[in-house]
Amino acid sequence: MTGAALQLRLLWQRNAGLYGLYLLLIALLAVYAWLHPGLLSVAGVARFTQNWFPIAVVALAQTLIMLMGGIDLAIGATVSLGCVLAASWIGDSYGGAALGIALAVGVGAVIGGTVGAIVALLRIPAIVVTLAASFIIGGIALLVMPRPGGHVPAWLSDGLAGETPTALVLLLCLLVAWRILQATPLGQDINAAGNNPHGAFRSGVNVARARIVAYAISGALSAFAGVYVAAQTGSGDPIIGGPFILDSITAAVLGGVGFLGGIGAFRGAIAGSLLLAVMINVMFFLGFPPVAQYIAKGLIIVVAMGLRLLRER
Amino acid sequence: MLASLKRLPGASWLIHPVTLVYLVVIAIWITAGIMKPGFARIGHLRYLLELAAVIGIAAAGQTLVIIAAGIDLSVAAVITFAAILTPIVSVGWDPTGLLGILFVLAITTAIGAVNGVGVVLLRVHPLIITLATATILQGSLLLIAGGSAVSTTNPAVVWLGNERLWGFPVTILTWLVVAAATLVVLHRTVLGGWLYAIGTNPRASRLAGVNAPLTLITVYAISGASAGLAGLLLLGMNRQGYVGIGEPYLLGTIAAVVVGGTSILGGRGSYLGTIAGAILLVTLTALITVVNASPGLRMILFGGLVLAMLLIAGRVQETR
Numbered sequence: 001m002t003g004a005a006l007q008l009r010l011l012w013q014r015n016a017g018l019y020g021l022y023l024l025l026i027a028l029l030a031v032y033a034w035l036h037p038g039l040l041s042v043a044g045v046a047r048f049t050q051n052w053f054p055i056a057v058v059a060l061a062q063t064l065i066m067l068m069g070g071i072d073l074a075i076g077a078t079v080s081l082g083c084v085l086a087a088s089w090i091g092d093s094y095g096g097a098a099l100g101i102a103l104a105v106g107v108g109a110v111i112g113g114t115v116g117a118i119v120a121l122l123r124i125p126a127i128v129v130t131l132a133a134s135f136i137i138g139g140i141a142l143l144v145m146p147r148p149g150g151h152v153p154a155w156l157s158d159g160l161a162g163e164t165p166t167a168l169v170l171l172l173c174l175l176v177a178w179r180i181l182q183a184t185p186l187g188q189d190i191n192a193a194g195n196n197p198h199g200a201f202r203s204g205v206n207v208a209r210a211r212i213v214a215y216a217i218s219g220a221l222s223a224f225a226g227v228y229v230a231a232q233t234g235s236g237d238p239i240i241g242g243p244f245i246l247d248s249i250t251a252a253v254l255g256g257v258g259f260l261g262g263i264g265a266f267r268g269a270i271a272g273s274l275l276l277a278v279m280i281n282v283m284f285f286l287g288f289p290p291v292a293q294y295i296a297k298g299l300i301i302v303v304a305m306g307l308r309l310l311r312e313r
Numbered sequence: 314m315l316a317s318l319k320r321l322p323g324a325s326w327l328i329h330p331v332t333l334v335y336l337v338v339i340a341i342w343i344t345a346g347i348m349k350p351g352f353a354r355i356g357h358l359r360y361l362l363e364l365a366a367v368i369g370i371a372a373a374g375q376t377l378v379i380i381a382a383g384i385d386l387s388v389a390a391v392i393t394f395a396a397i398l399t400p401i402v403s404v405g406w407d408p409t410g411l412l413g414i415l416f417v418l419a420i421t422t423a424i425g426a427v428n429g430v431g432v433v434l435l436r437v438h439p440l441i442i443t444l445a446t447a448t449i450l451q452g453s454l455l456l457i458a459g460g461s462a463v464s465t466t467n468p469a470v471v472w473l474g475n476e477r478l479w480g481f482p483v484t485i486l487t488w489l490v491v492a493a494a495t496l497v498v499l500h501r502t503v504l505g506g507w508l509y510a511i512g513t514n515p516r517a518s519r520l521a522g523v524n525a526p527l528t529l530i531t532v533y534a535i536s537g538a539s540a541g542l543a544g545l546l547l548l549g550m551n552r553q554g555y556v557g558i559g560e561p562y563l564l565g566t567i568a569a570v571v572v573g574g575t576s577i578l579g580g581r582g583s584y585l586g587t588i589a590g591a592i593l594l595v596t597l598t599a600l601i602t603v604v605n606a607s608p609g610l611r612m613i614l615f616g617g618l619v620l621a622m623l624l625i626a627g628r629v630q631e632t633r
Contacts, residue, residue: 294452
């Protein structure tokens with residue numbers, strides 16, 4: 001009994017600081033469900049999570065890097081690359097599709113790992129490396145597919161982005177995978193290296209390896225987001241990833257992920273990306289032009305930072 | 314050998330990283346001139362300097378911001394914004410076209426100041442606030458211009474981008490003026506000293522009486538103004554503004570600053586290095602565009618080039 005109470009208190013404390021965000025989320029979701037009652041059905045949830053899923057995945061990718069005290073400006077280009085690779089490699093058979101997805105995600109992991117190695121081993125600031133890498137990766141995406149094209153088999157599009165809430169299941173899988181990672185020594189290394197690199201290094205943590213792995217996972221996640229976008233649209237687009245840079249950072253920051261490393265978690269990134277997705281959906285539903293989304297996305301982050309400042313006073 | 318050279322009195326500037334960058338630029342010019350006779354023609358070199366002027370002017374603000382341990386990711390969006398807004402606001406009844414220029418520069422300066430206010434008052438990380446500003450600008454550009462290209466006939470802008478004064482292109486002369494002003498601000502004014510202080514140790518600088526809020530808002534405003542001016546030059550050279558015209562200049566300015574020996578962590582560096590970085594970047598880009606490459610390959614070469622330059626010049630010492 002006391003164990004359960006302790007567990008509850010721990011849970012409460014862990015989420016402290018995010019309650020405002022949770023309340024805002026519930027309120028916004030309620031508004032959205034009121035505007036659009038169709039949300040409260042299996043198909044409605046499926047459609048909503050489809051819009052949310054890529055943002056959630058890139059938010060996770062960004063959170064991992066920000067936990068290491070870095071920043072990844074190559075996420076958008078990696079999403080584009082994953083998208084065009086999926087549209088050119090995914091075969092029509094089940095095996096061919098699995099192979100295509102695995103290859104695209106693998107390429108993302110290798111590219112992420114390479115960027116991580118440059119940051120960790122050669123000690124060049126993450127912001128400039130990932131900015132330069134975004135040009136290289138974006139260029140590769142353009143080489144693979146100079147203009148939108150390719151195709152993703154219809155059954156895969158329906159399966160991943162159809163009437164069934166596959167995206168929600170995938171998110172839960174990611175949550176489980178994250179939990180497992182946290183329980184492994186490697187996951188602990190990543191946390192330690194993010195929280196206090198010097199301390200971690202002195203305690204025998206291989207900081208460089210932890211960083212490289214974090215970047216590789218981040219690259220794989222971004223590429224997978226690209227694969228999902230390809231399934232959603234049914235084709236590849238070499239510049240579709242652009243908006244995901246700010247989206248990923250915004251979601252992570254809204255979710256309380258700190259800029260100096262070590263602060264933040266899965267739930268923050270998920271909550272932050274959910275807020276962004278609901279906001280976009282509500283704006284779309286109220287008939288705002290797509291242009292207004294840009295402006296709203298830019299403003300929400302400033303408002304969030306302002307609110308945090310008020311709370312700290 | 315380098316160490317012994319260092320001990321010679323007065324020779325330390327010889328192995329200073331900035332000097333090295335200039336020497337590399339000259340070496341490339343000579344080598345490329347021998348390999349490909351057209352490269353070292355005075356006309357071609359002048360053209361390279363004109364291209365470097367756009368990066369160099371935009372990077373002037375970026376240098377100041379980075380020395381104060383900040384970063385401005387809105388540079389590309391501000392350049393595009395200026396290049397598209399100028400033709401739209403240049404009114405027919407003003408034959409000089411100066412009014413439009415002043416208006417656009419005022420707006421871009423204000424945009425920069427808003428970045429600064431966000432950094433100072435809301436204590437938003439500069440990365441976030443400038444990225445947010447860039448996104449808002451992109452959105453408003455679509456509203457203003459609808460995504461199509463606009464050409465300009467504004468005489469002052471055309472003069473800035475194309476004319477010669479005493480044989481020198483106005484673009485290069487403008488850069489010289491901007492460079493002189495930036496160097497004076499950095500090394501001969503209180504503001505410059507404050508920038509280095511803030512970049513080195515914000516807390517200590519505050520205790521020492523540095524007016525950090527005012528300084529930061531000023532440098533971000535300067536960065537907005539310099540990006541706006543770069544956008545005007547670019548518009549003058551192209552006679553046309555379109556969405557995406559400023560795109561390469563975000564990485565371009567940051568690369569020029571970092572390659573020029575300014576620490577991305579703030580507190581160290583000078584605009585003299587940035588000038589060399591801008592010229593080196595443009596020179597190497599010219600070398601790769603000699604190869605007939607597709608847009609994708611050109612992006613890869615550009616990114617790879619900057620990465621290679623960073624490998625040589627941009628490493629930070631990590632204490633362990």
